[in-house]
Amino acid sequence: MSDLENDPILGENQEDDENSDDEREQRRRQKQRRRDDDEEDEEEDEEDDEEDPGDARGKKRRKVRYNTQSSRRLDVSRYLDTIADVDDDEEDDDEDEEYGKDDFLDAGAPEEGDLDDINRRAAQHARLDRRQQELNDEDLAKIAQDVTRRYRPTTQKYTGDMNEIPQRLLMPSVQDANLWQVRVRPGKEREIVFSLMRKAMDLELSARPLQILSVFQRDSLPGMIYVEARSSQQVLQACNGLVGVYPSRGVILVPIEEMASLLQIKKKETTITPGSWVRIRRGKYGGDLAQVLDIAENGEEVGLKFVPRIDLNPKDELATPDGKKRKKLASGLSVGPRPPQRFFNYEEVVKAHGRRNVAKRNQVYVFGGETYRDGYIEKDFKVAALILENVNPTLDEIMKFTRQEDGGENDANVNLSVIAEAAKKEAITVLQPGDHVEVFEGEQTGVHGVVLSIANDIVTLRAQGMDIDGERVDVPARSLRKRFKAGDHVKVMSGHNADETGLVVAVAENIVTFLSDMSMQEVSVFSKDLREAAEVGSSTNIIGNYELHDLVQIDPQTVGVIFKTERDSFRVLDQNGNVRQVLPHQISMRKDSNRAIATDSEGHVLRVRDNVKETDGEGRKGQVLHIYQSFYAFLFNRDITENGGVFVTRTRVLVSQAPKGNLLKPGSVDTTKMNPSLNGGAIGGMVGSQMFRGPRDRLIGVSVSVKQGPYKAHIGVIKDVNGTIARVELQTGNKVITVDKTKLWRRNKDGTLEDLEGFRGPAMGAGAGRGGGRGGGRGGFGPPRGFGQNNFNQNNFNQGSQNPYNQPSFNDDGRTPAPGKTPAYGGRTPMHPPSDSRTPAWNASRTPNPYSGGATPAWNASRTPNPYATEAARTPGWGAGANSNAQGFGRSPAHFGDQANEWNYNGGRTPGHNPDRQDNGWNPTSDDLDSAQTPAASAPTPSAWGSSSWGGGWDNPRGSMGFSAETPAASAPTPAAAETPGPSYLNHDDEYDAEHDHWIFRYPIEDKTGLIITIKNGPNGPADRYDGGIYNGHRGQVLSIQDPGKLDKAFVYIRLLTDGKMISVPIKYIEETPPEKRGDRVIVLDDVDPSKIGTVYTVSGPPEGMMVPLTNEQGSIQMELDKICLYRSS
């Protein structure tokens, strides 16, 4: 027993403690169990186990086996077993032998007489012999080698690593395996390399070992690993089953010439030298500037000096035990705001934390495990925890490090040296040819000039002044600094004040002080950060999605206007007048108040961008930036320095600075009555129009054809309409699709297609028009709302209604007000200012028609918005064509003054009809007519709009019919009305004017196909474009003209000359194409000799009234430029 314990073999075992434990345990068990013949196996197992140090696993295995073994009796020969177990070590043969003998002797005594035992022993001896034999047979040299390799691998001779071969000879050749780039999950590259390593180890002895040679990853190439293998198949095999590897995204072969560079990628060197500046990456001092004191030998740790942040108001009691306190301190770091930077002051700290916690050793204080010297904290940081690049210390920060030992601040001179050091590196990179620089060190000190060129670190400059004026001087860049003089206008290029601009007021060495254009405050920056710049202001007005002067929602209750943008935050003035600083992510949304309106102190409409003045308080003036809830107005006045000139006030105290076209006497009509609806329109407009939409959209059930998109040309029926979206049930496949309404044609019974919304031109605000029209049909309150909204959209009209059209009528008689008010009627009248008398007449005539004519009111309504005079003119025409009059009108009423007159009389009547007929639809349409007769009516109308009391509004007109005299009075209120929704319709109207005698119909040209037309804006300004204006200016050859008898629905089908595409364009978007050059074929648009086709002889001269010589079969003629159109016979 004891000799076993001392067994040299055991002793040699590396993990002797543990193993001897094992042995003992084993023996213990063996006392109760008998070994059978599988000892041999066990021996091997033991061998393994012993090789594997600290093996709990091995023990377990053994246990299991013992338990299953049949153990019949105690046996002394356990010793032998034990020895055999240990014996695995392939040590000395002699020793083995000895064990055998010992065993024999020892075991012999107690076991005698036992037959079994004898047999067993015989077997053991035989085994021992056999083993000895085997050992002898083995090559002793090999054994030695094995031993060496197994137990002394680390003492392998180090022979260097192919040092003698230069790297360039190691470049890969075609014989080498390839590198394959494999995409992996970013951030997991290293783990995947490790996984592949382990996987390779695991599968090494399996049937299918990995065949890859190596795998590597570079930190600078995120999301990729590179596998060295002979084929991509091997790569795929290796990557198969690994999480985070995406071989499906391609296993890309790396070209041989790029292989080496993958391993040569060098991280940008950031060298740390004592004295340089770094920033602490995170933690309590995150972002703080620190100065490097020293660097650990291995370059991993850096000793830093920086301003401490000691909590001088610790929450815990002074008396609390140390441990508890530290805990609290630690937790305080993450939760509360961090304490401010403050120099270590023994007295203060003692006062706050108790004398016991602060120790003084030599020159330094130790507090809370940190060392403090001269007020600074000195602490070691890992390099990884520091920011080494783009440190950009600011002047303020550096100032803190220039404290002298006595606690006083050093003067600027000391600063400069420190700063210069910090700035040196950057100085080189910020210079540009053309910069004014001066040399501040070296032989050329004092020389200044303009940078001519920069080559690496050497700057060539042309000296100015002194006796070397004009000479070229080469100076190292680090000796240069930018030169500014008082009066220069500069811009800050980088740093805290980036993008500030201002006027230099003082220059001290390399610190430039300028007066900021923005804040009117003095700002001091390093000259290296400056550049001369003519521009004023700040280009950082936009951060993220937000811009200076945006109205933003900060929280559900608060909105504010951005009045200053800082580096990455905003200063916002909220509606309560509080200034707050918000970060972009704190803003939930930007609000659009372009359409918002409010009433000012006089009941006028107040809009964004109005110039207003406060009536009380300070009487501040300003331009309205935003209106919020019709109650708050954010104003801007750049003369006010506070809050960047933005201030907030109530709309009720504002008065417009600009005189309005129609100044009303407040009081004659209760304008305030109108306001609510206006307001309502402003804010709830959208919602309102939706809410009040009828239960059934008139488009439902309409047969349509899809205009564009994947379902183009499919035919179906509208099942539902939601806003601009229609759900269409297709005839094919019984499928319901959702399509934008603008992408649908209405499909008539005869198979012809027309615009879905009927009269409205594509350019019309679909929503608006519809809302109005529909609402009208119902006669509910809805329409007014909807209109209100419209108005604002197309605001030009609101005012417009007062001006362009109304004005003329004003002159004539008191009627004018009416037009303003009753937009519907008024609209038209203006057209014929000279013959006012007429207007009513034809209005009348017309008016009845639509209704009586059986034209559906609803339709009218929908249309109404559009036509101005035109509308009117048209309406009759298409209103079932009931009237002959209508026809006449269809032509240009404006032209035919006489006829109009006749109808005047009728006009007198008309109003009466109007009420019967309809609401809004009519109002817009008939505009002026009514105005003429129903001035009185007009007065009420507005209010009707405002208050949305429709019926009332209408009744009046009746009663008031014919009272033109009264009108003027009424007119007073009207203006208010003018602002009201009504006018907005006017917008759409005049398009049709033009169409009435559209040139394309005007001339009796026999064959209009072949005309080359140009697509242009509609008559209603830039917003009135065909298909968003994408075809504007394009030319097309007319293929056919679709003229359903209604000009507003007439289309030309053209083939674009540019790309041959065939499109249908409403005729209001087309115009004649003038010839450009000699030889152009043109057709004459002329009543006299239409259809004359000629060839342009020459085109020259001013476009107005130019006469173009043409030649054709009949000889040559001259035509005005605007009377000819390019033509291509088809």
Added chain:
Amino acid sequence: MSDPVDPNDVAPVAPIPSNARAKQLRACLLCSIIQSPVDFRKYGCPNCEEITQMKQSQDRVASCTTTHFDGVIALLEPETSWVARWQRTAKYVRGIYAVQVKGHVPEDVEQELLDRGIQYRRRDQTEMD
């Protein structure tokens, strides 16, 4: 390995660190192998222990290895791999190696190398030939 090895026996493998993310993984300044500091202390460097003698010595581990390395190579077939040849690790054991190791071996190691006529090459790719 030039030794005649039992075919069933496998080429030596360095201990593979269990956690690839571990920040404290260290790379040998001489041979660039990556191991956990525990393994370095326990077994030394599988390639250059003879010279660096890191086994059982925390100080030697600290001075001969570094956490400053970039790029990780799983080297499976050192003898045939071009990557290994390029990295000059072809004669080393299989294991995880760094592409670049920042730092310089201690002077005594460099002296030892000199004495053996081996030229020391930094592994931070500052000197290329």
